Amino acid sequence: MLDVGRHPNIVLMAYSEVESVRGEAPKFRVTVRKKARYVDEEKCTGCGACREKCPTVVPDMFNMGLGERKAIYSWFAQGIPSTHTIDPKYCRQLNGKKCGICKKTCPAGAIDFEQKDSLLEIQVGAIIVATGYSPFDPSVIPEYGYGKVPNVITSLEFERLLSASGPTEGHLYRPSEIMAKRELPKIEREFKRLNKALERFEKSNNIDSERYYRENRSKLDRLDEQGREWIEKYERFMELNERIEQLKESAEQHKIAKRLAFVQCVGSRDKRFYPFCSSYCCMHSIKEAIIAHEHEPDTRSTIFGMDIRAVGKGFEEYKLRGADQSHIRYVRGRVGEIIEGKGKNPVVVYEDTNERKVKREEFDLVILATACVPSEGTKRLSEVLDVELTNFGFFKTKAGSPLDTTREGIFVCGCAHSPMDIPESVAQASGAASRAVQFIISHTKKRAAA
Structure with a gap:
């Protein structure tokens, strides 16, 4: 990415999206909306002083919500361009509240709250669509407990836990403990506010709260408004007190996940959702299990699947190495079904099709290998480009031309x-770039001959 950002013949338009495409190949006129960052890219040095002082803390979606970031942020450390962006959804200043701390702090004077989106029109000879994919949302499969059982996560969330730059710096702390540690200070602040209010009530009325x-x-209907309000506050006070004890216990455990379960084909190879195989999930789960074992040698991983599809060069050997050296059980x-057991441990109920038995097994953490589905916005982009989609929602290609879409000049x-x-994506990207160059050269020669 750094080479792309520095290349004299490449214009990188990050934080932008295509609004419209007019004309025909090789003379497309593309209108691009460059979104307002509220930070001047030319002035920003990426020092992070603004980020450190920003008072607004929100979930960090790069870390899949397992970590936190500020309202002014950099998507990730190696991002190009090396600049910051203000999130208008969470920024106090942009939502009419008094703040502006980042502007006062920035030594380069790069903060600009008046910045607006801008529209740019460029002319191009060919277009390559490389919009990636979106992970399937497993919460639509209730039997897997995602979003309800706290220690059931997706493979991408587990990837961030494994990362040294992730929210746990590579330690396999369970989400239940991570969330407890994050929630505790917020609950304690509310508890202190309520406690002070109750103390004032006791002092002014010369009564004991508990009594x-x-x-x-039991006499709520006979109490005045102040009395009913006080009863509600006291019940909330007791509820928070109990919650604080639970969170403290959970946060202090800081349990390292050692018994891992990987569930394959979540949303894929399933007629209810996507009947196709997502191709990379089996090897991705094996890779994650091997890395988890490298981080914590006591880790034991179990991969549940209809079958393991190790179809690439060296994939079968990699699968066997996982079993032999990293204690992976297939x-x-x-x-x-996945349900919550004791100590927030997920319990997996499964059918062993070799033994033809239904079994139950407890784990510390369950990782769901979710389906690869078309990226968000694919349908809108296909309409903008006037390109057809397949029945599954991916961009359709011509028969015999795996890189050419249904519109000439778009790959x-x-x-x-x-x-x-x-590896396959990189190889195909190289092929699409070569195909685009070939297309432009052929049209240039045709015009020259004419």
Whole structure:
């Protein structure tokens, strides 16, 4: 990416999207909306002083919500261009509240709250669609417990936990403990505010809170508005007190996940959702299990799947190495349900199709290998480009031309085409670039001959 950003013949338009495409190849006129960052890219040095002082903390979606970021942020450390962006959804200043701390802090004077979106028109000879994919949302499969059982996560969330630059710096802390540690300070602040309010009430009325609650809880309809409000506050006070104890216990455990379960084909090879195979999930789960074992040698991983599709060069050997050296167990079967057990441990109920038995097994963490589905905005982009989609929502290509879309001069590569792993995506991207150059040269020669 750094080479792309520095290349004299490449114009990188980050934080932008295509609004319209007019004309025909090789003279497309493309209108691009460059979104307002509220930060001047030319002035910003990426020092991060603004980020450190920003008072607004929100979930970090680069870390899949497992970490936190500020309202002014850089998407990730190696991002190009090396600049910051203000999120208008969370920025106090942009939402009419008094703040502006980042502007006062920035030594380069790069903050500009008046910045607006801008429209640019460029002329191009060919277009390559490389919009990637979106992970399938497993919460639509209730039996897997995603979003309900706290220690059931997706493979991308697990990827961020494994990363040294992730929210846990590579330690396999469970989400239940991570969330408890994050929630505790917020609950404690509310608890202190309520406690002070109750103390004022006791002092002004010369009563004991606990006794007043016991004597009047059953007489709510006979209390005045102040009394009913006080009863509600005291119940919330007791609820918070109990919650704080639970969170403290959970946060102090800081349990390292050692018993890992990987559930394959979540949303894919399933007629209810996407009947196709997502291609890379099996090897991705094996890779993650091997890395987890490198981080924590006591880790034991179980991969549940209808079958393991190790079709690439060296993939079968990699699969066997995982079993021999990283304590990976492969279970042929289908997971029927994931429920919460003791200590927030997920319990997997599955059918072992080799033994033809239904079994239950407890784990520390369950990782769902979700389907590769068309990226968000694919349908809108296909309409803008006037390109057809397949029945599954990926960009359609011509018969016999795997890189050519249904519109001349527009090509496709990577997971915008269909599910594939990184090496295949890179190879296809190189092919699409070569095909675009070939297309432009052929049209240039035709015009010269004419």
